[in-house]
Amino acid sequence: MGVNLKQLSEMLGLSQTTVSRALNGYPEVNAETRQRVLKAVQTTGYRPNRAAQRLATGRAGSIGLVMPIAAGIDSDVHFGEFLAGLAEESVKHDFHFVLNPSAPEDEEATFQRLAASGNVDALFLAYMRASDPRISILKSLSIPFLVHGRTLDGPADYPFLDIDNTGAFYDATRLLIQLGHTRMALLNGPDYLAFSQRRKKGMLRALSERGLSLDDRLVNHSFMTDEHGYRSMQRFLVQDNPPTAVLCSSTVLALGAVRAINRAGLQIGKDISLIAHDDVLPMLKPENFTVPLTTTRSSLRAAGTRIAARLISRILKTADYPDQELWRTELIVRASTGPAPRV
Amino acid sequence: MGVNLKQLSEMLGLSQTTVSRALNGYPEVNAETRQRVLKAVQTTGYRPNRAAQRLATGRAGSIGLVMPIAAGIDSDVHFGEFLAGLAEESVKHDFHFVLNPSAPEDEEATFQRLAASGNVDALFLAYMRASDPRISILKSLSIPFLVHGRTLDGPADYPFLDIDNTGAFYDATRLLIQLGHTRMALLNGPDYLAFSQRRKKGMLRALSERGLSLDDRLVNHSFMTDEHGYRSMQRFLVQDNPPTAVLCSSTVLALGAVRAINRAGLQIGKDISLIAHDDVLPMLKPENFTVPLTTTRSSLRAAGTRIAARLISRILKTADYPDQELWRTELIVRASTGPAPRV
DNA sequence: CGCAAAATTCAAAGCGCTTTGAAGTTGCTA
DNA sequence: TAGCAACTTCAAAGCGCTTTGAATTTTGCG
CATH class of the missing domain: 1.10.260.40 (lambda repressor-like DNA-binding domains)
Incomplete structure (x- = not known):
């Protein structure tokens, strides 16, 4: 040694x-x-020697992540990408992770245990729900924390990094409206998650500004997998009055949606327009789809990096970052959007 | 406190x-x-207090992962799932991770540093190449390590957990041959990775046993993304003498391949058969494809769990696990395979 | 040149745990 | 009843670092 x-x-x-x-x-x-x-x-x-340092300073040098990946719970594609960003930054400061798989029902206990153990200096929280009880738990824990996303209800009186989901889907919807679309569908993430609700809100706002509305039968909430995208889109298409455009909360959903659209013999960007939210997953690039996808873009990996940086600077009391950040998304127009077909 | x-x-x-x-x-x-x-x-x-324990015992209580996810390098969908398994087991023993993003070129230095730092008790290595210099680096490091996968060349004189890739694709190919297929394609992972070469080997073995051979123009090596699957499959299909069956090294590749096949107006399981290797990614279940996929299956998450268990028991000197494990895969027949079409 | 203030450096006391070597108890055998 | 082994328990010495409070050296100025 x-x-x-x-x-x-x-x-x-x-x-x-x-x-x-x-x-x-x-x-x-x-x-x-x-x-x-x-x-x-x-x-x-x-x-x-890090152990000695930790003992002497009382700092653990690690960040606790409570992952929603307990046994039997599906892991999320998006998580890996986010983690990559987190790790990239953390390793620079020699910080560790404690990955804590946990089922939703004992998340509270997991937090308590983690904070009390002194094994982590800070906690990170994601997959925010519209109204999320975990926030108050974390507040009571006297340990720094940072939230990825934010609640919908109640005051946002806690540190977070979120993207402007409402704005993203507002912009996307506006574009579709400008292209003449009046009947559009929404393939959204799980209902209980705040970002899903915000995106829907953004869409509704843009629609109502033009006196348009959203047909409930053209809205689907589900986990964001290829298969859900396919099934839901298929359901939309067989309705009496099918949509001429669809918004997808993830490129993974879009993957399935595209499949359903092709299968129905329709042309994307012509018969039906599609805009997806793009987390910049390397495995699934919207520009590589057969018909390149118009997207609202925000890098998940960048969010991971930023969150690690903020958390670590908070622990080490180095730089000062803003406590709350809302990132704008970019609306990138590609070939999957086009004028609404004539009736 | x-x-x-x-x-x-x-x-x-x-x-x-x-x-x-x-x-x-x-x-x-x-x-x-x-x-x-x-x-x-x-x-x-x-x-x-873990820090005190670590200091007193000299054990770090953490496992080092060198992830191939340096800035600018694509993260791998499969990694998240594997990590979920790893975390699940580790948290039981209160073990941490040090995720070390690293570019291939300075992996060696990363290992050295990690081992010397005393911050980790063991190292984990994946994405094995056919002949992998990292093995000898690890051996020289006097720190326990475990390899996921194994090299192709040279003696396998190190601890590993691998699946029987050769056997998997041998079995798959045999099934296709029994169904009357004689001309088949291979959508494989990156050329330099050991598992890709093993799978190809398995395929070749089954073919040559029946006096068949593999046309080089029907083999593609690439990262396992949807897009690569699509492009390569498309290339195969436009050839003079297109294949009647295809093996895919991942369900993600299969996703793209299926798209290309559909687009070419062919029916899966009838005009063309497809077998994919299934790592059991929750986001992409072979049974949920429009035509459910025949697969060779082995759970990546289970591998993660097992690797964590072995590594930790090695560090803590508790249970005794075998040093080398080779898991058989299961061949699960679904609707994507069928008799070769009559010429 | 003399002395207070500023600039450096140091010895020693933890941080909370494990582990070594020794000591105190019991239970049995001779 | 002495003597010894088998049980239990303990005091104290680290593990390698940070940090407090004091000591020492330099510097600045009257």
């Missing part, structure tokens, strides 16, 4: 105190001394 | 030594005393 602080300080003829301070950037160290220390670190390859 | 060991032992009128031993299952503790301790833990909610 490498040297430890004691050995290093003996080599240098300094006390552990001074060496430690030199390394941690304290001001009361002679500039020249600091240089010597830094050079010695280079040559010896000294790396502080 | 909760109590610590000192407080707990004072409450009980015992020494820290005895309490610690009682908790860690040492034999030299009076059964009655142990009961008292255990009860006190219940009432006080005592939880040992």
Whole structure:
């Protein structure tokens, strides 16, 4: 193994105190001394023992993620991508993760346990529901936390990073309206999730501004899998008065929707327009669809990176980030949208 | 915060030594005393400080994963599912992860650093290449490691968990041959990965046993995305003598392949048969395809769970697991395979 | 040149746990 | 009843780092 602080300080003829301070950037160290220390670190390859640091500082150096992936619960494609961003940033600061799979019913207990264990410095929360009891649990926990997304109801008096879901689908809907569409469908994520409701709200707002409305039979809430996309779209298409446009909450849903549309012998961008929300999943690029997809875009990986950065800076009390962030999405027009077909 | 060991032992009128031993299952503790301790833990909610434990024992309590997800490198859908399994098991033993994104070119350095840092007790390695230099790096590192998959060349003198890729595609190919197919295609994963080569090998073996061969123009190696599946399948179909069957290394590839086939106006299971390898991704269930897919199945999540269990038991020196495991896959016949069409 | 203030450096006390070596108890055998 | 092994329990020494409070050296100025 490498040297430890004691050995290093003996080599240098300094006390552990001074060496430690030199390394941690304290001001009361002679500039020249600091240089010597830094050079010695280079040559010896000294790396502080994290366990000792953690014990001494009381900081755990890790972030707790409560993943909705208990045994038997489906994992989410989007999660991997988000995690990649999180990891990318965390590793820079030598932070660990505690991934805590948990079923919804014992999330509360999981949080309590995690916070009490002292094993994590901060908690991260996602998959926000419209009105989410987990927020108040977290508030009572006296441990920093950060929310990806945000609740729909109640005050947003907690730190979060969210994208402007309402705005995204508002913009998308407006575009469709401008193209002459009046009857459109919505393939949305699970009903209870805040982002689903916000997207629907955005769509409704744009519609009602033009005196249009949304037919309940053209709305579907489900997990965002290819298959749900296919089934729901198929149901929409066989109705008396099928939609001329559809909004999808995920490119994965769009995948299935596209399949259903093709199968019905319709042409995307001509017979029916489609706009999907794009989380920028590498496995599924909207520009690579047979008919490239018009999307509202926001990188999930970037969100992961940002969240890690904010959480870590919060723990280490380094930089100051805003407490609440709302990212605008980009509306990117490709070939899947076109003028509404003449009746 | 909760109590610590000192407080707990004072409450009980015992020494820290005895309490610690009682908790860690040492034999030299009076059964009655142990009961008292255990009860006190219940009432006080005592939880040992992990940082202190780590410092005292020298064990880090965490597993290092070197993920191929450096900035700019695509994340893999399959990874999330695998991770879910890993996390599920790890959390039971209060183990952390250090996710280390890394580009292929500095993987070696990443390993070195990780091992030397003492921040991890074990390393995990995946995405094995046919002949993988990382193995010898790991061997030289004096830290336990476990490989998911295994190299193709050289001795397999290291601990691994792999599935029988050769067998999987051998079985699949045999089934196709029995159904009368003689000209088949292969949509495979990246060329340099060991599992891709093994699957191809399995296919070749079954073919040559019947005096059949594999046309190079009907083989494609690529990342396993929907789009690659689509493009490659399309290329296969426009050839002079298109295949009557195709093997896909992933359901994600199959997704694209199915799209191409439908688009060409062909019927799956009738005009063309398809078998995919199924990692049991919740987002993409083969049984939910429009024409349910015949698959070779092996749960990636289960592999994650198993790997975590093996790694942790190795670190904690608890149970004994076999050092090398090769899991058979299941061949599950659904509607996407059928007799070869008459010429 | 002398002394207070500023700049550096240090010794030592934890952080909360495990583990070693020793000590105190019991139970049996001779 | 002495003597020894088998049980139990304990005090104390780390693990490697940070941080407090004090000591030492430099610097600035009258």
